[in-house]
Amino acid sequence: xxxxxxxxxxxxxxxxxxxxxxxxxxxxxxxxxxxxxxxxxxxxxxxxxxxxxxxxxxxxxxxxxxxxxxxxxxxxxxxxxxxxxxxxxxxxxxxxxxxxxxxxxxxxxxxxxxx
Amino acid sequence: xxxxxxxxxxxxxxxxxxxxxxxxxxxxxxxxxxxxxxxxxxxxxxxxxxxxxxxxxxxxxxxxxxxxxxxxxxxxxxxxxxxxxxxxxxxxxxxxxxxxxxxxxxxxxxxxxxxx
Numbered sequence: 541x542x543x544x545x546x547x548x549x550x551x552x553x554x555x556x557x558x559x560x561x562x563x564x565x566x567x568x569x570x571x572x573x574x575x576x577x578x579x580x581x582x583x584x585x586x587x588x589x590x591x592x593x594x595x596x597x598x599x600x601x602x603x604x605x606x607x608x609x610x611x612x613x614x615x616x617x618x619x620x621x622x623x624x625x626x627x628x629x630x631x632x633x634x635x636x637x638x639x640x641x642x643x644x645x646x647x648x649x650x651x652x653x654x655x
Numbered sequence: 656x657x658x659x660x661x662x663x664x665x666x667x668x669x670x671x672x673x674x675x676x677x678x679x680x681x682x683x684x685x686x687x688x689x690x691x692x693x694x695x696x697x698x699x700x701x702x703x704x705x706x707x708x709x710x711x712x713x714x715x716x717x718x719x720x721x722x723x724x725x726x727x728x729x730x731x732x733x734x735x736x737x738x739x740x741x742x743x744x745x746x747x748x749x750x751x752x753x754x755x756x757x758x759x760x761x762x763x764x765x766x767x768x769x770x771x
Contacts, residue, residue, distance in 0.1 A: 585759065585760070588758060595757075596758055632700075643702055643705060644702075645702065649699065
Protein backbone atom coordinates (compact mmCIF):
# COMPACT_ATOMS: atom_id res chain seq x y z
CA UNK A 541 0.00 0.00 0.00
CA UNK A 542 1.59 3.25 -1.19
CA UNK A 543 -0.50 5.48 1.07
CA UNK A 544 -2.06 7.26 -1.91
CA UNK A 545 -5.80 6.71 -2.21
CA UNK A 546 -7.96 7.13 -5.26
CA UNK A 547 -11.69 6.95 -5.66
CA UNK A 548 -13.58 5.51 -7.33
CA UNK A 549 -11.73 2.40 -8.38
CA UNK A 550 -13.92 1.88 -11.41
CA UNK A 551 -16.15 4.27 -13.30
CA UNK A 552 -18.41 3.49 -16.23
CA UNK A 553 -20.15 6.34 -17.97
CA UNK A 554 -21.47 7.46 -21.33
CA UNK A 555 -20.07 9.75 -23.98
CA UNK A 556 -20.72 13.41 -23.33
CA UNK A 557 -20.83 12.99 -19.57
CA UNK A 558 -18.63 14.57 -16.90
CA UNK A 559 -16.83 12.72 -14.10
CA UNK A 560 -14.63 13.63 -11.17
CA UNK A 561 -11.74 11.50 -9.97
CA UNK A 562 -10.44 12.03 -6.47
CA UNK A 563 -6.99 11.54 -4.99
CA UNK A 564 -5.60 11.83 -1.48
CA UNK A 565 -1.79 11.99 -1.33
CA UNK A 566 0.41 10.33 1.25
CA UNK A 567 0.56 12.09 4.56
CA UNK A 568 3.16 14.86 4.30
CA UNK A 569 3.35 14.91 0.52
CA UNK A 570 2.64 18.32 -0.95
CA UNK A 571 2.88 17.45 -4.62
CA UNK A 572 0.25 15.58 -6.60
CA UNK A 573 0.56 14.31 -10.15
CA UNK A 574 -2.02 12.91 -12.54
CA UNK A 575 -1.13 10.38 -15.22
CA UNK A 576 -3.22 8.67 -17.88
CA UNK A 577 -2.50 5.14 -19.07
CA UNK A 578 -4.16 4.03 -22.27
CA UNK A 579 -3.39 1.27 -24.76
CA UNK A 580 -2.55 3.61 -27.61
CA UNK A 581 -0.80 6.43 -25.71
CA UNK A 582 0.95 4.54 -22.93
CA UNK A 583 1.61 6.32 -19.64
CA UNK A 584 1.34 10.07 -20.03
CA UNK A 585 1.77 12.89 -17.57
CA UNK A 586 -1.25 15.17 -17.36
CA UNK A 587 -0.68 17.75 -14.65
CA UNK A 588 1.16 18.46 -11.40
CA UNK A 589 0.10 20.49 -8.37
CA UNK A 590 2.25 21.58 -5.50
CA UNK A 591 0.69 22.88 -2.31
CA UNK A 592 -2.44 24.02 -4.10
CA UNK A 593 -0.83 25.59 -7.14
CA UNK A 594 -0.38 24.23 -10.61
CA UNK A 595 3.30 23.39 -11.14
CA UNK A 596 3.45 21.75 -14.57
CA UNK A 597 1.16 20.76 -17.37
CA UNK A 598 1.52 17.92 -19.84
CA UNK A 599 -0.67 16.82 -22.70
CA UNK A 600 -3.87 17.50 -20.84
CA UNK A 601 -6.93 18.13 -22.96
CA UNK A 602 -8.89 21.35 -22.54
CA UNK A 603 -11.90 19.21 -21.56
CA UNK A 604 -9.90 18.07 -18.52
CA UNK A 605 -9.17 20.17 -15.48
CA UNK A 606 -7.74 19.58 -12.05
CA UNK A 607 -7.26 21.29 -8.74
CA UNK A 608 -5.62 20.70 -5.40
CA UNK A 609 -7.50 21.74 -2.31
CA UNK A 610 -6.18 23.22 0.97
CA UNK A 611 -6.25 19.78 2.59
CA UNK A 612 -4.00 18.68 -0.34
CA UNK A 613 -6.40 16.24 -1.89
CA UNK A 614 -6.82 16.64 -5.63
CA UNK A 615 -9.59 16.17 -8.12
CA UNK A 616 -9.37 15.55 -11.85
CA UNK A 617 -12.46 16.61 -13.77
CA UNK A 618 -13.12 15.09 -17.17
CA UNK A 619 -15.94 16.55 -19.23
CA UNK A 620 -17.60 15.94 -22.61
CA UNK A 621 -16.23 12.44 -22.41
CA UNK A 622 -15.31 10.57 -25.56
CA UNK A 623 -14.67 6.88 -26.16
CA UNK A 624 -10.97 7.62 -26.38
CA UNK A 625 -10.90 8.91 -22.82
CA UNK A 626 -11.29 5.35 -21.55
CA UNK A 627 -8.10 4.71 -19.61
CA UNK A 628 -6.54 4.05 -16.25
CA UNK A 629 -5.97 7.33 -14.42
CA UNK A 630 -3.26 7.39 -11.80
CA UNK A 631 -2.59 9.88 -9.10
CA UNK A 632 0.87 10.01 -7.57
CA UNK A 633 2.36 12.07 -4.78
CA UNK A 634 5.81 13.09 -3.63
CA UNK A 635 7.41 15.12 -0.89
CA UNK A 636 9.67 17.49 -2.68
CA UNK A 637 9.23 18.44 -6.30
CA UNK A 638 11.97 20.17 -8.21
CA UNK A 639 14.60 17.57 -7.47
CA UNK A 640 15.50 14.85 -9.92
CA UNK A 641 15.36 12.35 -7.10
CA UNK A 642 11.69 12.56 -6.51
CA UNK A 643 10.20 9.16 -5.88
CA UNK A 644 6.57 9.31 -6.75
CA UNK A 645 4.17 7.00 -4.97
CA UNK A 646 1.26 5.89 -7.08
CA UNK A 647 -2.31 5.27 -6.08
CA UNK A 648 -4.18 2.18 -7.27
CA UNK A 649 -5.72 4.09 -10.18
CA UNK A 650 -9.25 4.76 -11.41
CA UNK A 651 -10.31 2.74 -14.40
CA UNK A 652 -12.61 4.86 -16.55
CA UNK A 653 -14.74 3.24 -19.21
CA UNK A 654 -16.68 5.48 -21.57
CA UNK A 655 -19.46 3.70 -23.46
CA UNK B 656 13.48 16.41 -25.93
CA UNK B 657 13.35 14.00 -23.05
CA UNK B 658 12.63 10.45 -24.16
CA UNK B 659 12.73 6.89 -22.82
CA UNK B 660 12.95 3.88 -25.11
CA UNK B 661 12.28 0.27 -24.15
CA UNK B 662 12.85 -1.92 -27.18
CA UNK B 663 11.64 -5.23 -25.73
CA UNK B 664 7.83 -5.45 -25.81
CA UNK B 665 8.00 -8.89 -24.21
CA UNK B 666 10.58 -11.00 -22.42
CA UNK B 667 10.51 -14.56 -21.11
CA UNK B 668 12.70 -16.02 -18.40
CA UNK B 669 12.86 -19.28 -16.50
CA UNK B 670 12.24 -19.19 -12.78
CA UNK B 671 15.46 -18.69 -10.76
CA UNK B 672 17.35 -17.27 -13.73
CA UNK B 673 18.44 -13.64 -14.16
CA UNK B 674 16.93 -11.33 -16.75
CA UNK B 675 17.90 -7.92 -18.11
CA UNK B 676 15.30 -5.41 -19.26
CA UNK B 677 16.68 -2.73 -21.56
CA UNK B 678 16.15 1.01 -21.28
CA UNK B 679 17.79 3.83 -23.17
CA UNK B 680 17.12 7.48 -22.56
CA UNK B 681 17.69 10.84 -24.12
CA UNK B 682 17.93 14.19 -22.43
CA UNK B 683 19.94 17.34 -22.90
CA UNK B 684 20.19 17.82 -19.15
CA UNK B 685 23.19 16.77 -17.08
CA UNK B 686 21.11 16.26 -13.96
CA UNK B 687 18.43 13.62 -14.16
CA UNK B 688 16.99 10.65 -12.35
CA UNK B 689 16.09 7.24 -13.74
CA UNK B 690 13.41 5.02 -12.24
CA UNK B 691 11.99 1.57 -12.76
CA UNK B 692 8.40 0.75 -11.89
CA UNK B 693 6.59 -2.60 -11.90
CA UNK B 694 2.95 -2.93 -12.88
CA UNK B 695 1.39 -6.33 -12.09
CA UNK B 696 -1.81 -7.43 -13.75
CA UNK B 697 -3.74 -5.89 -10.85
CA UNK B 698 -2.73 -2.49 -12.23
CA UNK B 699 -0.89 -0.68 -9.45
CA UNK B 700 2.47 0.98 -10.09
CA UNK B 701 5.22 -0.17 -7.75
CA UNK B 702 8.50 1.72 -7.45
CA UNK B 703 11.51 -0.60 -7.73
CA UNK B 704 14.77 1.32 -8.02
CA UNK B 705 16.31 4.72 -8.69
CA UNK B 706 19.58 5.91 -10.25
CA UNK B 707 20.79 9.49 -10.24
CA UNK B 708 22.86 10.80 -13.10
CA UNK B 709 25.69 11.75 -10.73
CA UNK B 710 25.67 8.50 -8.80
CA UNK B 711 28.97 6.75 -9.31
CA UNK B 712 27.77 3.32 -8.30
CA UNK B 713 25.01 1.28 -9.85
CA UNK B 714 21.89 1.19 -7.72
CA UNK B 715 20.80 -2.07 -6.09
CA UNK B 716 17.66 -2.98 -4.18
CA UNK B 717 17.45 -6.61 -3.16
CA UNK B 718 17.14 -8.71 -6.31
CA UNK B 719 16.98 -5.60 -8.49
CA UNK B 720 20.02 -3.81 -9.81
CA UNK B 721 20.42 -1.10 -12.35
CA UNK B 722 23.18 -1.34 -14.94
CA UNK B 723 23.82 2.35 -15.57
CA UNK B 724 26.02 3.23 -18.55
CA UNK B 725 25.98 6.99 -18.80
CA UNK B 726 28.00 7.30 -22.00
CA UNK B 727 25.61 4.94 -23.75
CA UNK B 728 22.59 6.57 -22.08
CA UNK B 729 21.31 3.23 -20.91
CA UNK B 730 19.78 2.17 -17.60
CA UNK B 731 19.01 -1.52 -17.80
CA UNK B 732 17.19 -3.31 -15.00
CA UNK B 733 18.62 -6.64 -13.90
CA UNK B 734 16.40 -8.99 -11.94
CA UNK B 735 18.29 -11.85 -10.35
CA UNK B 736 16.80 -15.21 -9.33
CA UNK B 737 13.47 -14.55 -11.06
CA UNK B 738 10.30 -15.56 -9.26
CA UNK B 739 6.83 -16.27 -10.63
CA UNK B 740 5.63 -13.11 -8.90
CA UNK B 741 7.99 -11.06 -11.06
CA UNK B 742 5.69 -11.58 -14.04
CA UNK B 743 4.46 -8.06 -14.77
CA UNK B 744 4.90 -5.02 -16.98
CA UNK B 745 8.06 -3.05 -16.23
CA UNK B 746 8.43 0.63 -17.00
CA UNK B 747 11.57 2.70 -17.18
CA UNK B 748 11.05 6.40 -16.44
CA UNK B 749 13.02 9.61 -16.11
CA UNK B 750 12.85 13.00 -14.47
CA UNK B 751 15.07 15.80 -15.71
CA UNK B 752 15.17 19.56 -15.45
CA UNK B 753 14.57 19.70 -19.19
CA UNK B 754 10.85 19.61 -18.56
CA UNK B 755 8.92 21.76 -16.15
CA UNK B 756 7.90 20.37 -12.84
CA UNK B 757 8.90 16.91 -11.75
CA UNK B 758 7.00 14.81 -14.24
CA UNK B 759 7.97 11.24 -14.95
CA UNK B 760 8.47 10.42 -18.62
CA UNK B 761 7.81 6.73 -19.18
CA UNK B 762 8.93 4.24 -21.78
CA UNK B 763 6.52 1.89 -23.53
CA UNK B 764 7.15 -0.89 -21.06
CA UNK B 765 8.34 -4.49 -21.22
CA UNK B 766 6.03 -7.38 -20.37
CA UNK B 767 8.04 -9.95 -18.42
CA UNK B 768 6.81 -13.52 -18.11
CA UNK B 769 8.52 -15.88 -15.68
CA UNK B 770 8.05 -19.52 -16.58
CA UNK B 771 8.11 -22.29 -13.95
